[in-house]
Amino acid sequence: MKKLALFLGPTLGAFVFGYICGDFFNFDPPWSMGIALAFLTFLYTVLLFTGGGPLKEKSFIGNLGFKIPMVLVLGAATWFLAGKAGFPIWWKIEFVSFAVVGLVYFIILDLKSITKEKNLAHSSFRLIITYLLPSALFIGITSELPQFKPEHELEKLNKKPITRFVPGPEAIAAGREIFESNKCFNCHKVFWEGNSDRGPNLGSKQIGLYSFDYIMEQVVDPRKIQSPGFEDKKSKKAMPTYYSEDLSKVELQSLVAYLKTLRDPTHIPIEGKFPNQWTWWDDPKIVEEGKIVFEGKEPLTEGLNCAVCHGADGIPMMTGAFDFRNANGPDTDKMPDHIDKTLKDWPDELYYKRVTRGIDGTPMAPWGMMFDHLYLWKAEAYARTFHSPLDGRAQKVPVPPIPTKEEVARWTTDGLFLDPLL
């Protein structure tokens, strides 16, 4: 009985601990972390309990023979599970090193007991070796980690603190560092980067579409407006409210300058808490706001009125203007990057490109040069309802996969962003 408790107790404890961590780090499902930790602990308990029998010294090789394959399997499983759970590479390395440290521990436990020291010199020698070995190990490993590289630290120390906010690449780079060092990545992903989905993915959400002041307010006073899908203000995972005290005005401005760059020219914004997300195409609130823009009634886009040409009810008012009621309408043939798809199959990228850049030689002007793209995306979400009414959709528009590092790089190198970026 006591033995059983000793055997299962730690495993159960590991499961509960893993579950709590899994919940905290927003694992999906949270018990996956529990299972992983319980499995590890169980294996180690088995290792501890095997062999019982009469005490017999094993040879060093015999000692290793069973444990090395076991730890190899364990290490591989840990690597795989941590990867599946979306841990960054350094975490994965750390988890696997824990498995290896466990191996060393068991090897030492099963080592032949050492003989008594013969004299002072002998014991001093052993003492020094005992210090030297782990020290060498620690220094060896840590010297390879980027955060312990002296150049890295020196670079940080030698950097002049920013004292004045000048919009531009330097402010954006400084803001990016502030984002990293204030652990925003612990709760927010930025496209493919980041550690958890406690808060919205600021890349897929395209926080950069919003105004400078709006973003600033969200960082300084995050409880004022909750992001869609994150309504629980009391959640322990809610956004901290101390950034207005921790960061200087210039730091906050730089941070927002960085956040303003988070846009995706190939997809409409995505809302909601991972994995229950939705695109703006299916967002009734956005579609309603889009109608106001489309019909020329949005004060912040004064002078823009899609309905004047495309018709408030979708019946074109101008000959040649695109008819949004026709799901099989083709992409214009006046542009060199024409694609052979009909409206219902247009990628988000095409909608966005045509509306922001316009169609050469036609009244369809490059609206993206004059008006905030936030509102243009909204107008597009509304325009889609002419051929596909919200309440008539059999299913939601699928949430696209998170853009990869390569895709994000392509947006800038391929000039997918407009200048100026509104």
Ligand code: HEC
């Ligand atoms: C403990 C987790 C956590 C940390 C750390 C955190 N956030 Fe948040 N953040 C959230 C959550 C949850 C929300 C959504 C709820 C809300 O709107 O307050 C959010 C919302 C936001 C929003 C508003 C998004 C919108 O929909 O308008 C911005 C901008 C933001 N965070 C930026 C940051 C920045 C910058 C940092 C680092 C300086 C940071 N966050 C750190 C959890 C966090």
Ligand code: HEC
């Ligand atoms: C001044 C008139 C005018 C206004 C205002 C206007 N459009 Fe257009 N739009 C046109 C015309 C004309 C075409 C057809 C161009 C062609 O292919 O010859 C067109 C085409 C389009 C297309 C189809 C592009 C393609 O691939 O063929 C989209 C999408 C579109 N407009 C969206 C909008 C949206 C959204 C707005 C409001 C933000 C808007 N338009 C405002 C005149 C206008």
